[in-house]
Amino acid sequence: MTISSQSSRDVTANIATLSDKSVALMHQRKMSDDAVETFQSILQKVQQTNDPKAALRSLSADELDIVRQAHSLAEPINISVLSDEGAANLLTAPGHTRDLNNDGLTTIGEGNMLTFPPDNAPASFKAAWEEASDGLSIMDIPTHMIFAVGLANIGREPSDPNWVNPYASPDYDYGAAVSEIIESVEYQYNHSMISFEQYQKNMSFYNKLTDAMA
Structure with missing residues (x-):
């Protein structure tokens, strides 16, 4: 998959001022204020x-290292091996990188990361996901949707x-997907495929997500 020149421009636009999120991430990575x-x-x-x-x-070499x-x-x-998306995201502030070619991955340099919620997901779903996952550790968030790609x-x-x-489709039905997962979790528990503890954890999250999407 390729990205358009417009997408490349979009990812490097309006970034003159770093967000608090970006600065915090760089400080976590042990970068000095000067860096x-x-x-x-x-x-x-x-x-x-x-x-x-x-x-x-x-x-310069020093700037590339920054x-x-x-x-x-x-x-x-190594610029010669980078994809367009991998290169563009290097010139984006940390925490604001994007899946420009809509393959479900965010490429930063040579590395690929799963992107969830997807960039093209409706803002309403992104807000619902944030609400449902607020306060949860990564270990407490069910991975059915995260690892789908x-x-x-x-x-x-x-x-x-x-x-x-x-x-990939902008018309993807997140509500239907969540309903299908809930049915799957019910099936797995009723057939002794998961523990009651896991069942409760999954159902608690997806019920909260369903409520947030309403």
């Missing part, structure tokens, strides 16, 4: 660039032409 300011200057310098790879090539630190990458940035592509790599994103 954070340098990263902001880099974003200001490239925000009108239409080609994120060309923008990365315009940076970008690496900002996104907590273990290895130096991975489960749909077992044995495939993101570059595979048969890669699918279950959430």
